Amino acid sequence: MKIVTDHNELHAARHLLPRTVGFVPTMGFLHAGHISLVKAARGECKSVVASIFVNPTQFGPNEDLAKYPRDLPRDLALLETSGVDLVWTPSAEVMYPSGYQTWVDVESLTRRLEGDIRPGHFRGVTTVVTQMFIAVAPDKAYFGQKDAQQTAVVRRMTKDLDFPIEIVVCPTVREKDGLAMSSRNVYLNPKEREAATVLFRALSVAKVAFDSGEHKAKKLCSLVSAMIANEPLAHLQYVSCADYDTLDELVTVRGKALLSIAVFMGKTRLIDNIVFG
Numbered sequence: 001m002k003i004v005t006d007h008n009e010l011h012a013a014r015h016l017l018p019r020t021v022g023f024v025p026t027m028g029f030l031h032a033g034h035i036s037l038v039k040a041a042r043g044e045c046k047s048v049v050a051s052i053f054v055n056p057t058q059f060g061p062n063e064d065l066a067k068y069p070r071d072l073p074r075d076l077a078l079l080e081t082s083g084v085d086l087v088w089t090p091s092a093e094v095m096y097p098s099g100y101q102t103w104v105d106v107e108s109l110t111r112r113l114e115g116d117i118r119p120g121h122f123r124g125v126t127t128v129v130t131q132m133f134i135a136v137a138p139d140k141a142y143f144g145q146k147d148a149q150q151t152a153v154v155r156r157m158t159k160d161l162d163f164p165i166e167i168v169v170c171p172t173v174r175e176k177d178g179l180a181m182s183s184r185n186v187y188l189n190p191k192e193r194e195a196a197t198v199l200f201r202a203l204s205v206a207k208v209a210f211d212s213g214e215h216k217a218k219k220l221c222s223l224v225s226a227m228i229a230n231e232p233l234a235h236l237q238y239v240s241c242a243d244y245d246t247l248d249e250l251v252t253v254r255g256k257a258l259l260s261i262a263v264f265m266g267k268t269r270l271i272d273n274i275v276f277g
Helices: 007-015 032-044 072-082 121-136 148-160 183-187 190-195 198-211 217-229
Strands: 002-004 021-026 047-052 086-088 140-144 166-170 234-243 257-265 268-276
Touching: 002 007, 007 086, 007 121, 021 032, 021 121, 032 047, 032 072, 032 140, 032 166, 047 072, 047 121, 086 121, 121 148, 140 148, 148 166, 148 257, 183 268, 198 217, 198 257, 198 268, 217 234, 217 257
Parallel strands: 002 086, 021 047, 021 140, 047 086, 140 166
Antiparallel strands: 234 257, 257 268
């Protein structure tokens, strides 16, 4: 496995990789969810490139950039064991050199849900992903379903900018008790960690109702809200039942739909979702 830090090293190493090339962008502090993306890429592509970059432009002024967990040696060992061929670990100065002022902004999709609560977040995501797509030039790029709005935004951006890249969305990887794997789970104390299982339990109740014939979005959301309300440590920020691609809120679920939630567990903000249809 080769490790590079700047664009020149990346371009030289990337040029030597046989195609097809799969790309897994990460912010590090890897868990089994990230490794599942690597394994998916390894199974479909001749070469696999991963990046580790904690992108400062997608963090808001009151968010946890400085405290975001990092463990580069551990991450590199995991990637090598998983069969990654090339890892790009740029610095903020490489991605945003002095005088940088160009941004990529997907408009409608980023103004709701996470984008409404975290202004500027997706501008940072789409800008850095665009930079990485241009630099790595992959054939396929792999993202996790847990960050469902991010995948919708990246799919839209890829289509609008006509990138010749297939976006592959892989299933959410969960702990045995249902909690979606996330680097931020390390912030939870033992009581919060136990209580956090309410997210998946609430979504699962709605899924059972949907499978039993309940397709009214308002009812599905109310089932989720009620279960979250029964957990004293959980504070619901939003619950949404929206079209899978446009993220427009639905009245009735008729096609593919996304039921998503954001919940504060103490000071830690968790997101999760399930897909209908």
